[in-house]
Amino acid sequence: MKKTEIVIIGAGVVGASVAYHLTRRGAKDVLILERESQQGKGSTGKATGGVRAQFETEINIKMSQYSIDYFANCDFDCGYEPRGYLFFATNDAQFDYLKRSVEFQKSLGVKDVEIVDAKTIEEICPILNVSDITGGSFGKHDGFINPLAVMNGFTKNTLENGAKIEFDTQVLSIETAGGKVKSIQTNKGRIECENVVLCSGAWARELAKTAEIDLPVAPQRRQIVWAKSQKELPKNLPMVIDLGSGFHFRPARDFNDAGANSEKTEVLFAYPDAEEKKSFDTNFDESFIEKVYGKAKHRSSFLYETIPIFEKCRAGLYENTPDHHAILGICSVEGLFFANGFSGHGVMHSPATGRALAEIILDGEAKFLDVSCLSLERFAEGRLLHETAFI
Ligand SMILES: Cc1cc2nc3c(=O)[nH]c(=O)nc-3n(C[C@H](O)[C@H](O)[C@H](O)COP(=O)(O)OP(=O)(O)OC[C@H]3O[C@@H](n4cnc5c(N)ncnc54)[C@H](O)[C@@H]3O)c2cc1C
Numbered sequence: 001m002k003k004t005e006i007v008i009i010g011a012g013v014v015g016a017s018v019a020y021h022l023t024r025r026g027a028k029d030v031l032i033l034e035r036e037s038q039q040g041k042g043s044t045g046k047a048t049g050g051v052r053a054q055f056e057t058e059i060n061i062k063m064s065q066y067s068i069d070y071f072a073n074c075d076f077d078c079g080y081e082p083r084g085y086l087f088f089a090t091n092d093a094q095f096d097y098l099k100r101s102v103e104f105q106k107s108l109g110v111k112d113v114e115i116v117d118a119k120t121i122e123e124i125c126p127i128l129n130v131s132d133i134t135g136g137s138f139g140k141h142d143g144f145i146n147p148l149a150v151m152n153g154f155t156k157n158t159l160e161n162g163a164k165i166e167f168d169t170q171v172l173s174i175e176t177a178g179g180k181v182k183s184i185q186t187n188k189g190r191i192e193c194e195n196v197v198l199c200s201g202a203w204a205r206e207l208a209k210t211a212e213i214d215l216p217v218a219p220q221r222r223q224i225v226w227a228k229s230q231k232e233l234p235k236n237l238p239m240v241i242d243l244g245s246g247f248h249f250r251p252a253r254d255f256n257d258a259g260a261n262s263e264k265t266e267v268l269f270a271y272p273d274a275e276e277k278k279s280f281d282t283n284f285d286e287s288f289i290e291k292v293y294g295k296a297k298h299r300s301s302f303l304y305e306t307i308p309i310f311e312k313c314r315a316g317l318y319e320n321t322p323d324h325h326a327i328l329g330i331c332s333v334e335g336l337f338f339a340n341g342f343s344g345h346g347v348m349h350s351p352a353t354g355r356a357l358a359e360i361i362l363d364g365e366a367k368f369l370d371v372s373c374l375s376l377e378r379f380a381e382g383r384l385l386h387e388t389a390f391i
Helices: 013-024 058-073 092-109 118-124 147-160 200-211 288-297 350-363 377-381
Strands: 002-009 030-033 085-089 113-116 135-139 164-166 170-177 178-184 188-200 220-229 239-242 249-253 267-271 314-320 327-329 337-339
Touching: 002 013, 002 118, 013 030, 013 058, 013 118, 013 337, 013 350, 058 092, 085 092, 085 113, 085 118, 085 147, 092 135, 113 118, 113 147, 118 135, 147 164, 147 178, 147 350, 170 188, 170 200, 188 200, 200 314, 267 327, 327 350, 337 350
Parallel strands: 002 030, 002 188, 030 164, 085 239, 188 337
Antiparallel strands: 085 135, 113 135, 170 178, 178 188, 220 267, 220 314, 239 249, 249 267, 327 337
């Protein structure tokens, strides 16, 4: 039987960040286990690559502030581009919500986030029909990152700092004794360990159950349409989001090929389809194309006239919690830690998450940022958070 001090289950962006922050702090014996033969096969490889501080809850805003600052200054190329996020409202209630949110974001120190009128919205995004838009908000430092580059940057650094990664290794169960983590069972044998960090994305619940912990993380398919236009997209197009329906679009970018020049004429668009049930299905369903174009028709004739590129449309999994916030930290089993349930924000929050987990494991609590409101306990204690702007 092998022995390791800290085992991280899952080598997506979150597992890679946790390992990176642990080894930066001097942790020596860190082993990442990944069931696939390479990284990026989970949700990280499907993400749109958006990052924003325009949230409603203090914890989401602070996680984003920390992470955006990290992306802007990190010592590897993570593809951070502050193109902005433009939210727009189509009624007074939505616009009031954006006004309140922007005030709150500013009070927490978010810079360059402003309320904008329909005319300004049209200037920022000239392909939008603004006839029924009441107003919006624009955050200049929000924008794009390359999810694969973030994951690869964390991984390269942590491997250089002594962590190890094993592929084709599926964790089957977490074994406990006397209320503590004792070992894990994998398809390649048992590994004795004192600490396990569950970073297995949408697949976390079943593994937590093997340690008799109920982790409320549910998988849900999210689909993205990739389309090509005859004309060039407006220059510096940001992420654009209809607050009411969640319909959103951004210039397309092939994260596997950072040099590809697709963004001039290619666009990604999507919306959260309320008909999607809990499921691990990651097949792209072509009927979604018609639904998305239905949303685009009124909002942008430019988008409506694009042609979908079927082979580039994709589907991945959100890892939803009941309050659409992450679950970070400890549980009643000593040595078992969670970094799960990002509900669609795991890439953008990966720097803050990695640091929080490293501090919780090594120091007993996250000192750089109080993340205690994201504990698993909140569900049993009825301390659920509330965020309207989850997309
Ligand atoms: C369509 C789409 C768009 C998105 N857009 C954004 C966005 O714009 N911005 C943003 O921040 N987030 C976005 N997300 C969400 C984001 O992708 C996730 O929150 C993030 O990737 C979670 O990272 P992770 O490392 O926890 O999970 P994953 O990347 O899924 O990694 C988990 C890993 O665990 C492995 N694993 C699972 N079970 C086991 C096991 N038993 N043993 C060993 N290994 C195991 C898996 O193979 C996988 O590699 C999007 C998601 C989707 C689907």
